[in-house]
Amino acid sequence: MRRSRAFIPTTKEAPSDAQLASHIYLSRAGFVSQVASGLYNYMPLGKRVIKKIENIINEEMHFAGAQEVELSFVTPADLWKESGRIEKFGKELLRFHDRKENMFVLGPTHEEMMVDMVRNRVTSYKQLPLNLYQIKTKFRDEARPRFGLMRGREFIMKDGYSFHSSVEDMDREFDAMEAAYKKILTRLGLDFRIVEADSGAIGGSGSKELMVIAGSGEDTIAICDTCEYGANVEAASRSGRTNIPEAPIAEFNKFKTPDVKSIEDLENFFKVDGYYIMKCVAKRAVYEEESEIVLFFIRGCDNLQKVKAQNATGALDIVDVSEEELKELGIVPGFIGPLEQAKAKHVIDIDLKDAKHMICGANEENYHFINVDMSVMDEAYYFDIAEVNEGDACPCCDGKLSFTKGIEVGHIFKLGTTYSSALKAEFLDENGKAQPFVMGTYGMGVSRLVAAIIEQHHDENGCIWTKESSPYMVNIMISNVKDDAQVTLGEELYAQLQKANIEVMLDDRKERFGFKMKDAELIGFPYTIIIGKELENGLVQIFDRRANTKTDIDKNMIFSKIIERI
RNA sequence: CGGGGUGUAGCUCAGUAUGGUUAGAGUACCUGGUUUGGGACCAGGGGGCCGAAGGUUCGAGUCCUUUCACCCCGACCA
Structure with a gap:
């Protein structure tokens, strides 16, 4: 294709709504x-x-x-x-x-x-x-x-x-x-x-x-x-943890925790790692016909994975609930625990199965249970609902995620x-x-x-196409179309490459060197053959877009050299 | 679908708070000339229903109402 005939409207500026x-x-x-x-x-x-x-x-x-x-x-x-x-x-x-x-x-x-x-x-x-x-x-x-x-x-x-x-x-x-x-x-x-x-x-x-x-x-x-x-x-x-923090030693007990609600508060109050604190995330599970409030229990150091939660409940959607909605059901926000909790359906993360030494809400304003043994819970409550964290152990090997x-x-x-x-x-x-x-x-x-x-493949000058995706493999750039020698060589090469079934563009426009180079870089041809002022010395250049290098080549060798690179 | 923003030349944007010559710039485009290794320079030129509809006014790009489009954050996304 001749660039002078091609419909390729390049611009210096991007449309204002383009972000990526x-x-x-x-x-x-x-x-x-x-x-x-x-x-x-x-x-x-x-x-x-x-x-x-x-x-x-x-x-x-x-x-x-x-x-x-x-x-x-x-x-x-x-x-x-x-x-x-x-x-x-x-x-x-x-x-x-x-x-x-x-x-x-x-x-x-x-x-x-x-x-x-x-x-x-x-x-x-x-x-x-x-x-x-x-x-x-x-x-x-x-x-x-x-x-x-x-x-x-x-x-x-x-x-x-x-x-x-x-x-x-x-x-x-x-x-x-x-x-x-x-x-x-x-x-x-x-x-x-x-x-x-x-x-x-x-x-x-x-x-x-x-x-x-x-x-x-x-x-x-x-x-x-x-x-x-x-x-x-x-x-x-993830696989089971290896670096488990030291467990708090205490008897099972109901403990007064005035206004201590968040995981961070509890960590400070009890001087215990979030690993041993049970976090409750209350959500509304929306089904085709109805919806219900579901209490999701995970370790304090984990976060609820929404898609997993959705799969665990079979819900079409999981949406937020307000504290008011919880209170209407008789649930005490900030102090929700899985023990003696019959107000709403609950789902417990698999990592809490048989967990010991846990702290959880007592379902009563200003009280938490300590040293809770989760083995009392029914198996049916357990699902994998926590999002993995960076640094967690790979489920297949000993590696880190x-x-x-x-x-x-x-x-x-x-x-x-x-x-x-x-x-x-x-x-x-x-x-x-x-x-x-x-x-x-x-x-x-x-x-x-x-x-x-x-x-994945661009730089500040534009596109960098990979060989199998590029719209054209080679761009032949005639630096100065008023120079007959440059035009002759360009045309020759263009014909030769076309004959060899190489997808080739011939930049035969009456433009300056810099303009054409910028254009070639923006479009991102893998290779541009620059026919320019060095032709007087019998040299042309191959510009490699990806490597961002220019290599001098004897003009008589250019065809075989470019074929080699392709 | 909630919240926010923007619509003026092909593109990027001024001008709109406070209404008032013929609506501007840069870039792109056309003509002529000079240039020719990193988006050149000089001179001349074409290009606009100021998103659309209605209203206020002697007068609207600018004020009011309605509407449409596009973008951003979120919700959503085989």
């Missing part, structure tokens, strides 16, 4: 333009990057035996009613009616559609397993789109669905997809981590997220410094039979018995990857 590096540089370098909140146009460079990513995904999917399909973007609302997700998804589903007043939704994900396509067409275990995927625009009417391409309402996603006759076979495919995803992200040149995740609203027996490591990531992940373990904090667990930020670019689920059962998608097994498909689902955000690459 990826948003700023993708806008400034002319990859994307915003049309409305959460909606973006891909201009030629952006479209090329999208295609690069799609091609890699396609190659790896075909290699893994998955087949590409394309499902209708507009989907009948009836399917969503059938699966029950029309309520669950709520306002994120963009609904509308056609001229015949039938309701449709714009697909935010395509489990229902894919199951519908397969059901009654695949009817025997002999036709399984099957893995179908598509790369397609999705729409979610997010309450608050933000961060440019990172969280748009309209976005491009690769979504794959696999169908199996057994859980074992689904597990095998899940591992195969994890491996395929790993290859895709590796090829894209990304630093990433595959972590244990919460399965969220989609359900299923297990899931993993693919996290691109970047400070601007929205997710916090706990990773082990010794082994491969990594998990979203929403799902991270630390936190880092990640961008979720993929999420793979062991779905099981949730959707196949709801939609009555069944096959006949070896015994002629009808069974729902055992399913897996595998998502990867294509447009989000575009942003993630830049979040």
